[in-house]
Structures are given as structure tokens and as C-alpha cells.
Amino acid sequence: xxxxxxxxxxxxxxxxxxxxxxxxxxxxxxxxxxxxxxxxxxxxxxxxxxxxxxxxxxxxxxxxxxxxxxxxxxxxxxxxxxxxxxxxxxxxxxxxxxxxxxxxxxxxxxxxxxxxxxxxxxxxxxxxxxxxxxxxxxxxxxxxxxxxxxxxxxxxxxxxxxxxxxxxxxxxxxxxxxxxxxxxxxxxxxxxxxxxxxxxxxxxxxxxxxxxxxxxxxxxxxxxxxxxxxxxxxxxxxxxxxxxxxxxxxxxxxxxxxxxxxxxxxxxxxxxxxxxxxxxxxxxxxxxxxxxxxxxxxxxxxxxxxxxxxxxxxxxxxxxxxxxxxxxxxxxxxxxxxxxxxxxxxxxxxxxxxxxxxxxxxxxxxxxxxxxxxxxxxxxxxxxxxxxxxxxxxxxxxxxxxxxxxxxxxxxxxxxxxxxxxxxxxxxxxxxxxxxxxxxxxxxxxxxxxxxxxxxxxxxxxxxx
Amino acid sequence: xxxxxxxxxxxxxxxxxxxxxxxxxxxxxxxxxxxxxxxxxxxxxxxxxxxxxxxxxxxxxxxxxxxxxxxxxxxxxxxxxxxxxxxxxxxxxxxxxxxxxxxxxxxxxxxxxxxxxxxxxxxxxxxxxxxxxxxxxxxxxxxxxxxxxxxxxxxxxxxxxxxx
Numbered sequence: 097x098x099x100x101x102x103x104x105x106x107x108x109x110x111x112x113x114x115x116x117x118x119x120x121x122x123x124x125x126x127x128x129x130x131x132x133x134x135x136x137x138x139x140x141x142x143x144x145x146x147x148x149x150x151x152x153x154x155x156x157x158x159x160x161x162x163x164x165x166x167x168x169x170x171x172x173x174x175x176x177x178x179x180x181x182x183x184x185x186x187x188x189x190x191x192x193x194x195x196x197x198x199x200x201x202x203x204x205x206x207x208x209x210x211x212x213x214x215x216x217x218x219x220x221x222x223x224x225x226x227x228x229x230x231x232x233x234x235x236x237x238x239x240x241x242x243x244x245x246x247x248x249x250x251x252x253x254x255x256x257x258x259x260x261x262x263x264x265x266x267x268x269x270x271x272x273x274x275x276x277x278x279x280x281x282x283x284x285x286x287x288x289x290x291x292x293x294x295x296x297x298x299x300x301x302x303x304x305x306x307x308x309x310x311x312x313x314x315x316x317x318x319x320x321x322x323x324x325x326x327x328x329x330x331x332x333x334x335x336x337x338x339x340x341x342x343x344x345x346x347x348x349x350x351x352x353x354x355x356x357x358x359x360x361x362x363x364x365x366x367x368x369x370x371x372x373x374x375x376x377x378x379x380x381x382x383x384x385x386x387x388x389x390x391x392x393x394x395x396x397x398x399x400x401x402x403x404x405x406x407x408x409x410x411x412x413x414x415x416x417x418x419x420x421x422x423x424x425x426x427x428x429x430x431x432x433x434x435x436x437x438x439x440x441x442x443x444x445x446x447x448x449x450x451x452x453x454x455x456x457x458x459x460x461x462x463x464x465x466x467x468x469x470x471x472x473x474x475x476x477x478x479x480x481x482x483x484x485x486x487x488x489x490x491x492x493x494x495x496x497x498x499x500x501x502x503x504x505x506x507x508x509x510x511x512x513x514x515x516x517x518x519x520x521x522x523x524x525x526x527x528x529x530x531x532x533x534x535x536x537x538x539x540x541x542x543x544x545x546x547x548x549x550x551x552x553x554x555x556x557x558x559x560x561x
Numbered sequence: 562x563x564x565x566x567x568x569x570x571x572x573x574x575x576x577x578x579x580x581x582x583x584x585x586x587x588x589x590x591x592x593x594x595x596x597x598x599x600x601x602x603x604x605x606x607x608x609x610x611x612x613x614x615x616x617x618x619x620x621x622x623x624x625x626x627x628x629x630x631x632x633x634x635x636x637x638x639x640x641x642x643x644x645x646x647x648x649x650x651x652x653x654x655x656x657x658x659x660x661x662x663x664x665x666x667x668x669x670x671x672x673x674x675x676x677x678x679x680x681x682x683x684x685x686x687x688x689x690x691x692x693x694x695x696x697x698x699x700x701x702x703x704x705x706x707x708x709x710x711x712x713x714x715x716x717x718x719x720x721x722x723x724x725x
Contacts, residue, residue, distance in 0.1 A: 162636025244638070245665060249680075252664030263599050270598045272717035273641060276632030277598070377625040377642040379658050379666035382679045396663075397681055401695045464682045466668065494673035498682060508682040536684045536692030541674040 121344075124336035126312035126329075129343045132206070133310065134350040135199035140298065141351040142192040145358065146230075147291065149185040157237070159283035161276055164239035165373035172367055183362030189231050191358050193388045196227050201443055204422065207431025208311040210320045214423035216304040219297050221419045226294050228388075233286040235386050239279060244374035245383035247274050247282075256405045274376070309333065310343075314431035321428060382463060390457025391450045397462045464497040465506035475502050479553070486553025489546045493538065501557065509535060516558040524551045604630070607706065607713040610645060610655065616712065621646040621669045621687060623658075626718060641718045643703065644669055644676070646687065655714050656689055657701040667700070676700065 097105075108114050156175060158167045171178035200220060203209055209217035236243045247269065255265045270277035312332050337343065372378065385393050392411075399407045426439075433440050469491070470476075476487050490496055498508035519527070528547060531537035542550070593600065606629040616622065624645050631639035644656040644667075656676075658666045665680035675692060676685040684692040689700035703714040 160634035160636065161638040162634050248659060248664040248666075250664075252659065252662075266598045267596065271601075272604065273628065273638075275628060275638045276635035278638070373637065375637045375640075377623070377637075377640050379623065379642055379668055380679075381666055383665060401697065404695070462681050463679060464677060466677070466679045492672040494670045494675060494677060497677060506682075531693060534682065534684075534693040534695075536675055536686070540686075 120306060121340040122338040123306065123309070124333045125310045125339045125343050126332040126336050128313040129310055130313065131346055131350070132202055133343070134347050135195055135202050136305075137347040138351050138354050139192065139195040139199050142188055142195050142354060142358075143294065143298070145188045145355065146185060146192060149181050149188060150287065152181050153185060154287060159237065159280050161239060161279050161374065164237065164279060165370070168238060169370060172370065179367055180359075180362050183365070183367040184358055186367050187358045187361040187365075189234060190386075190388065191354060192227060193231055195354070196224055200224060201447070205433045205436075205439060205443060206311065207314050207320070207433075207436070207439075209423045210429070210431060211322055211423075211427050212308050212325070213304070213311065214427060216301060216308070217423040218420060219301045219304065221416070223294060223297050223301065224419075225416070226290055226297070230286060230290050230294070231386065231388060233282050233290070236282050237279070237286060238370065239374045240371035241374055241378065241381045242371050242383050244274065244376065245381045246385065247278060249383055253408050257409055310339070311431075314433070316430070316432040316435050318431070319429045320431060380466070382466070384457075384460075387454065387458075391453035394453040394457035394460075397460070398456070461507035463506070464508045466497060468496045468505050470504075471496065472502055472504050475504075479556075482549045482552040483556055484553075485546075486549035486551070489542070489550040490553060493542060493546075493550075495550075498535070512554060512557060514557055514559045516555045519554075521551055521555055524554050604716055606630075606716045607708065608716055608718075610643070610712045610714055613651070613707055613710050613712055616645055616647040616653070618647045618650070621671070623669070626714060628718070629716060642666065643714065643718070644700075645712070651707060653705050653707075653712055654689070655703045655705050655712075657703065657718070659701065660696055661691075661698045661700060662694070662696040 111117075153171060156167055156171050156178070158164060168182070171182055173179070175181075203217070203220070236247055251265045251269050251274070254268050255261045257264055266272065269275075270281040309329060312329065384390070395411070396404065396408060426436075430436055471487055471491060476484065479487055490501070495512075496505040498506045500507055500511045501513050503513075515524070525547065527535070528542070528550065529537065529539040538547075608626055608629055610624050610626055622645055624643055625640045626643050628635065628639045628641070642658045644658060646654045646656070648654060660667050660678040660680065660683050662678065662681060662683050665678050667676040667678045667683070667685065669676050674687050676687075676689075678684070678694070678696070681695050683694035683696040685696070685700055686692050689702065691697075691699060703718065705715075706713050
């Protein structure tokens with residue numbers, strides 16, 4: 097026997113790889129475990145990529161407000177391959193959010209959340225929550241203007257919790273203000289606390305997969321019945337195939353594809369450019385969450401103000417409760433999506449709604465345009481006298497921040513390009529003086545000359561074919 | 562046989578109990594440490610904003626106010642911004658920059674005589690009352706006083722639901 101073989105024999109005997117580990121890896125799975133099953137392992141691989149690139153970033157990143165931005169800048173611009181590692185971490189987080197979403201949807205549509213895998217669904221829901229929390233806390237660690245003001249917004253939302261809101265806010269920012277202790281707390285949460293919980297839950301999740309086996313492809317007319325399921329499943333396994341390598345090769349190929357995509361994006365597009373460093377004294381800011389939270393951002397922006405607190409605080413709770421109830425409503429019964437129209441419809445509705453809200457979050461028409469400094473030349477060049485002065489008043493008094501004329505200005509309020517066709521002088525005057533419908537009353541803020549000029553300008557805004 | 566079962570049960574309960582005790586011995590101090598922001602007494606210091614004469618009357622200006630005892634690594638976050646309005650010779654109103662809707666920083670537009678929030682279009686008049694948009698209440702104000710010819714505000718400077 098060769099020396100290598102002898103060494104392997106000795107190691108294997110002590111470690112028990114062939115005796116204990118290999119049978120687990122090669123455990124039989126039902127036939128028909130196809131490409132739809134790869135998303136769970138892909139999510140795990142995405143997580144491991146995040147851990148590895150995260151550790152690499154932590155070798156340089158310093159989580160204190162006086163160093164965070166500089167160290168990220170160093171990573172992005174000076175460290176060898178630093179921008180690539182940061183880019184992989186950035187695109188990897190998007191990949192992870194997307195994959196965990198697809199995995200949850202696939203499991204749900206295949207009815208794999210039903211008995212006896214209900215506990216696994218619950219552990220998965222917790223993992224989903226933790227993943228989103230990781231994504232949120234990670235964004236803050238950039239400690240740029242967006243990050244700082246996002247913490248201010250978070251604190252403001254948490255403050256709305258009745259009775260304990262004040263204390264929760266102080267806990268969230270680790271003190272009376274957003275300061276030195278805030279960032280270190282978020283760092284420790286993102287790097288130590290949450291990953292520890294995620295690792296533990298992944299352990300539970302995988303243990304349960306081994307215990308109950310990978311679910312067989314659902315078949316219409318074959319509902320889940322606890323009295324007979326285990327027996328039937330066992331029968332299927334008798335004609336099954338070993339997980340490794342017969343089913344696992346698909347997981348490996350897909351994971352490789354995901355990894356290649358993430359690296360390609362990191363190379364071609366690169367990590368996002370850093371915004372300005374966090375500075376509480378710079379108040380020109382318009383904080384935005386990263387894309388995967390834009391749907392919630394839009395949902396809150398579009399909520400009626402009276403319901404806002406209820407939605408901010410109640411919506412996540414409602415979501416959690418619904419997701420927790422899923423494996424218990426319809427714990428048995430049909431698994432095939434062709435026999436579950438409500439399930440399919442529900443998923444389609446959720447995906448569509450989230451997509452629409454993300455698009456709305458990008459457009460953000462509710463945000464005034466703080467950048468608009470002047471009306472376009474083709475609006476102002478033909479003006480003279482009162483109308484020309486009125487056009488200047490329109491800019492000076494901030495109307496342009498909320499109202500659009502000929503494509504320039506905000507969309508918070510109605511488009512005034514052809515307002516002369518809709519409103520008379522009197523109507524315009526009354527509206528400007530009294531405000532209403534989210535518009536301030538300008539009565540005390542504008543002289544009668546300015547008002548007259550402004551109304552003249554707006555009155556001549558008519559459609560010319 | 563009975564003796565063995567009783568002994569075994571005793572050992573079982575003892576092991577679980579002691580493990581629980583170990584958890585408490587380690588857990589209580591650590592959890593208290595993590596909750597320390599809640600256990601510290603609230604700091605109420607008067608902080609200088611600037612000489613009274615440096616503020617033009619009837620105008621609203623942005624000032625950076627420094628945390629009286631920041632952590633050494635707090636960097637730029639040792640400062641907070643505030644809008645200072647001198648309404649009379651010896652009368653000042655100092656607003657927090659955080660919009661009362663969801664905390665975004667509001668910007669003062671001197672020509673329009675309004676505060677405008679970039680996030681959801683909240684608008685406030687020069688006295689901080691809501692002119693339009695989603696904010697539920699007027700701008701937060703800090704307690705002020707004039708000491709030795711200097712305008713001072715009282716910490717804490719962060720938004721608090723109890724602040725006027």
C-alpha cells in the first residue's frame with residue numbers, strides 16, 4: 097500500500113469521514129430533484145462569500161466615525177484588489193437578498209413548507225429577517241452622508257414606538273446622539289451578533305433538511321397526509337439517487353454561476369462610489385436605502401400621514417406574523433402549484449407589488465427637487481416685464497422645488513406647465529396665498545408685487561400647438 | 562432502583578440548574594453592558610453656540626454645535642447642526658435640523674422664508690410651525706439661554722419625543 101493511502105486510511109479512521117460524513121453527503125434523495133432545487137445552497141454560498149469578503153474588509157476597516165470613511169476609501173482606492181473585495185461584498189449582498197427571496201418563493205410554491213417541514217420554514221423566516229437586517233446594518237457601515245442620515249431616520253421611526261420608543265432609540269444609537277458609540281454598536285451587530293445567529297440558524301436549517309430529507313417534486317393529486325407521508329417518502333427513497341454527486345452537481349454549477357456573476361459585476365461595475373463622508377453639519381442630504389429596501393421606503397412615503405405610525409411599526413410585525421402562520425394554514429393537502437391557485441396568485445401579487453414599489457422608490461416623486469436652480473431658457477427667454485419677474489419669483493420662493501414647468505422642477509405638487517389653461521388669476525392668487533393640500537400658505541411670505549408678477553407668469557403658461 | 566432514579570434526577574436538575582446559574586453569572590453583566598446607554602444618567606449641559614452679536618436679527622442661520630464630552634473617536638459626529646433664529650435683541654429660537662416627520666435634515670430657504678425637507682416635501686414656516694406636507698408637529702426646539710454674551714443651548718441635542 098502506498099504511503100499516501102496509508103496516511104489517508106489513518107486520518108479517515110480517526111476522523112470518521114467515510115463512516116459518518118460520507119453517508120450524510122450521499123444520503124438518498126427522491127428522483128426528480130431538478131434545477132428548481134438549487135436556490136437554497138446558492139443562498140448559503142452567497143452567505144459564505146459575504147463572510148469571507150467581510151472578514152477581508154475587516155482586516156482594514158476601522159468602525160469609528162473618525163476613521164470609517166477613510167479606511168473604506170483606502171480599501172477602495174489604495175489597497176491591492178481592495179475595490180474588488182468591496183465590490184464582491186456589495187454585489188454579494190444584493191445576490192443574497194435576491195436568492196433568499198427566490199428560495200423562499202420556490203419552497204412555498206413547491207409546498208415544501210408543509211408537514212413535516214414546518215419548523216424548517218420557521219427557521220427560514222428568521223433567516224430572512226436576519227438577512228435583511230444584515231443588509232440594512234451593512235449599508236450604515238459605509239458611514240457616508242446617506243448612512244448617517246439613514247440612522248437619523250431609523251431613530252426617528254423607532255421613537256414612534258409607544259411607551260418604550262424613547263429608550264429603544266437610545267439603545268439603537270447607543271446614547272443621546274448619533275456619535276462614536278453608534279457606529280461601533282452597528283459594527284459589532286453586523287459582524288458578530290447577527291452572523292452568530294445566522295450560523296446557528298443555518299445549522300438548525302440544514303439539520304432539519306437532513307432529518308426530513310429533501311422534499312420530492314410535488315405532484316397534483318398527491319396531497320400531504322401525515323398518516324401516510326413518511327411511509328410514501330421512504331418508498332420514494334428506495335428508488336432515489338445519492339445527493340452527492342447526482343443532485344449536488346446542479347448546486348455546484350449554479351453556485352459557480354452566481355459567484356461568477358457577482359465577481360463579474362464587481363470587476364465591470366465596481367463597488368459603489370463613496371458619497372461624502374458623514375457630517376451632521378452638512379444638511380444637504382437625501383438619504384436613501386439600498387435598492388432592496390426601496391419598496392418599504394416607497395410604501396411608507398405613499399402611506400396616508402394619519403396611518404404612518406401604524407404602518408411603520410405594524411407592517412413588519414404583520415409581515416412576520418403572516419410568514420410564521422404560512423406553514424400552519426394549509427399544513428397538509430395539495431403541494432403542486434397547479435392545485436393551489438391562491439398560493440400562486442398570492443406570490444404573483446407580492447412579487448408584482450414589490451417590483452412596482454421599488455420602481456416608485458427609484459422615481460421618488462414625493463421628494464422635492466432641491467437641485468433645480470432655474471427655469472429652462474425656452475420658458476424664460478420670451479418673457480418680459482411682470483411675467484419675467486414672476487418667473488424669477490417662481491424660483492426664488494422655492495415653488496420650483498415642488499412644481500414642474502416644462503420638465504424642470506419637482507413632482508411633489510401638480511405640474512404647472514399649462515396651468516394657465518386650468519386656473520384663472522383669482523384661483524391662482526387664492527391658492528398661492530392660502531396654500532392647502534401639502535402646499536404652504538405664501539400669504540405672509542410674498543409681497544403684493546411679487547404675487548401679481550408670479551400670477552401673471554403662471555397665467556401665460558398655456559398650451560400652444 | 563428507586564435510589565438510583567432519585568439520584569439521577571438530582572444530578573439532572575443540579576446540572577441544568579448550575580448551567581442556568583453560569584448563564585446568569587456571565588449573561589447579566591454582559592447584557593447590562595449592552596444596555597448601558599439606558600443605564601447612564603442623562604447629561605444636561607449648556608453648550609456655547611456663539612456670541613450673541615454674531616447672529617443678525619430676524620435671520621435664520623445654520624450653526625454647528627459641539628458635543629460637550631464626545632468620545633475621542635467620534636470624529637465629525639461630535640458636532641450637531643442647529644438652525645438659530647434671532648427673533649429679537651435677546652430672544653433666540655434654536656431648532657433641531659431633524660424634520661419631525663422622519664428625521665431628515667431640513668434646509669432653510671431665506672428667499673422663500675420656509676424650511677424645506679428634501680425627503681417627503683415637509684415645509685415649515687420661519688417659526689417652525691408646519692406649513693405643509695407630512696410632518697406631524699412643529700420643528701423641535703432646544704432650550705436656550707444667554708450667558709456672558711454667548712448664546713447657549715442645553716444638551717441632549719438629539720431628537721427626543723419629550724422635547725418642545
